[in-house]
Amino acid sequence: MPAMKPYTKLMNWPVDFIDVPGASTTASYIEAAVSALHDGQIAYLIPMPEALQFEGFVDAMITAGLGDRVCGLTKEASFLEGDKAACYQFCDEAEVPVAPEWIVGDLRDYRLFLGTSLKYLEHHGGLYVKFPYSAAGKGSRFIGSPWDIRHVYQGLLDDYGKTYEKLFPSGKPWPILFASYMNAIEVSFTALVDQFGHFQILPTGMDYQGRYSGPITTKNTITGGMASVSPHPVQSPALLKLARKQIFEPFIEGMRRKKILRPCILYPGCMVYFNADGCPWDIRLCEMNIRAPEPEFQTMAWLIKNFGHLVEAIFKGNLDEVVPEIRNDQIAMTLALVTGPGPGSEYPGYPWRHKPGEPMVLNLSALKKNNVTMIPAGMGYNEATKTFVSDGTRVAYLIGAVTVSGKARSEVANELRAKLYRLFEAGVVRTIPSENPMGNRLVVRDDVGTHFMIAEQVFHRTTS
Template sequence: MKVMVIGSGGREHALAWKLAQSKRIKKIYCVPGNGGTALEQKCENVNISDVKDIALFAKENNVKLTVVGPEDYLVNGIVDEFKKYDLKIIGPDKKAASLEGSKVFAKNFAKKYGVQTANYEVFDNYTKALDYLKNVKFPVVIKADGLAAGKGVTIVNDFSEAQEAVTNLMEKGIFSGAGKRIVVEQFLKGFEMSVFILLDGKSYRIFQTAKDHKKALEGEKGANTGGMGAISPHPEFKGELKRKIQRKIIEPTIEGIIKEKLEYTGILFIGLMIKEDEPYLLEYNVRFGDPETQAILPLLETDLLEVFEHVENRELENLKLKWKNAVSCCVVAASKGYPFNYEKGFEIKVNATSDISTIFFAGVKYKNGKLLTNGGRVLAVVELGKDILEARYRVYNSIKRVHFKNIYYRKDIGKV
């Protein structure tokens, strides 16, 4: 069988790596892939980006199943395009992808179906937004309505910070129009949790959980990033809290998807804030997380192709998921200066030993037989352990073997 993975990050390298372990798969097209997928077994990078061209390539090359990594392809309707050719693809259609593509759509959806979430107001007028912010209790959260590569959320502590955030989004358009509308949301203090749900259009299964570390600096400080590391499973997903998440978040979400007739076969990533033992929806993401996927997939014992086939064939109720009895810790190695300004083009060297951990490459290109840094988040190192202490000990020993100029990584992943 030939399959395709769309995207160029560490998440896509992890998906390709896991799919390559399936004995039934002989080739994986990575579109466009990166320096890591270029070297991964069974993988071939294909440099095309247009949705229609990708669909035609899949048809012409007899691709049996396609997995979409990044949200922008889904929001731009790649699933709808594939369906025109009767091609199998994992992910929601364009309308369903609005759960991530529009923060306003997601918040209104949550309110309509009783999904527990923070109070909010929506603005498409700069002056009205500032007038509202003059009278709120700080801190509050300001979110760009559209896609902003995981960086469109700002926590502001006073009116001055709020004015700067709103100006950047609505007036300066720093996210290419994603902030023409904004959501001003109640700030919730607690701890975060990522819950991943498999959907086949009629039923769902909880896939796995993770704890993401989004801030650039240790102690969860500094700017928001795409993610500096993750652990899996989340240690607090159990008991009464687990039951509350199912009752107050997951079940009304599934009810809403069915009632709204959203075409959704794929993975739904639900970002939660847990405040005083109560779960609140922070956001929906209509795809696998990054770097959560890198932490989760090494724990999965079930053939990932089998998982996707159960989703595509609407047979989730028959899927038997098997996980290793272990904890995973993933640490992202970034270029110094990320998520702002950083240099690229430095050679990556790994002092490999027989027990080197799993490395998933992201902002990396393969040129003249060398791996070179080519982005902010360069790679992720992943280790498993019987508990988080062992996993952390192993991953921080392993990441010392990875070298490139201006390497930066947090030392507290899994600790805070």
């Protein structure tokens, strides 16, 4: 069984669970949600993950007369995340800036693939080639050199060829999105939106997407997220104002014109351009998500004092009146503990092939002593042995926060970073390798939290 329910019980957290009978299908979730809302077990519902919205969960709630108590988009509107090519077209119509150059092609046309890649390499220094449909954050591939082209092309065919065959039988084109590289700073934004289009932007986040530190390459692939810090090291009132004017306002107005606006969460990943004074002057959307970000939401939510009131305002339609109360004197950081290599070369580790099912050991007293919280992710629970086990992916997160008081943000961030890494090295959370009972299968990315110092050095300023 999944680990979250027994873990919350172990931690004595005031969290209730609603059991979903049978298999974890959209239909079973709909049945459980309708029952819980009708019976008053819950007041409001925000469906996760995004696949539920793709598969008509919100539509079913509307049909059941419960649409005003559910936050999320209909199946018709879910293309905003579920079809990246269609979303780029929507953004063009709504005048939301995206990559300077992009096209949708047919993956089976290698000559087009090659020609587009070479053109974007020449004009933009690189490109992202994106499987446009849901792929758990792994459908985007970066091409930074002509030598990458064939490798990326074959990888997309190998990973998504069977999916394409199911979606587009009888020789129909296989859509693939080509988007020119944007050499800027990536920032994750999140906004809560009500039925009238009122919205509030939450603290920004920095998502560490690559498996390792450094630029994305064919060997440093994009993952579902290796870590996050909030606020983003470059967050400022000017940045939030720019995102409001150039991203959220035209995007939400486009939803209104298309008649798909309803209470929802919008989570755009954006590229931001700065001038020599460190001021943001342009922003472009990479892709839109219609859910809370992961893992960024762990750190964003930590900084919000009145999150419950904000959620309530989504459903009451008065987000124009309820303003986020933010702990502006704090930094929050989360570190993903992922499955490393082994046993043997056949298991290179997350996000590639990884060893599942190994037992885990948790030192909860050490975490509590250091004011650090562990959140299960890819963890299971063995009811027979009363033990937690790893599923081999992103297994868990370590989350902490620190108050900035009389110091530069970079100095405080380094202190928090050092604590999280020290606890990891001490083995407070371990997956026990089958070949080494004293070892730890878990690994982490090594540069989380360093970008506060880098931002200060680049822009010759402090972020205190």
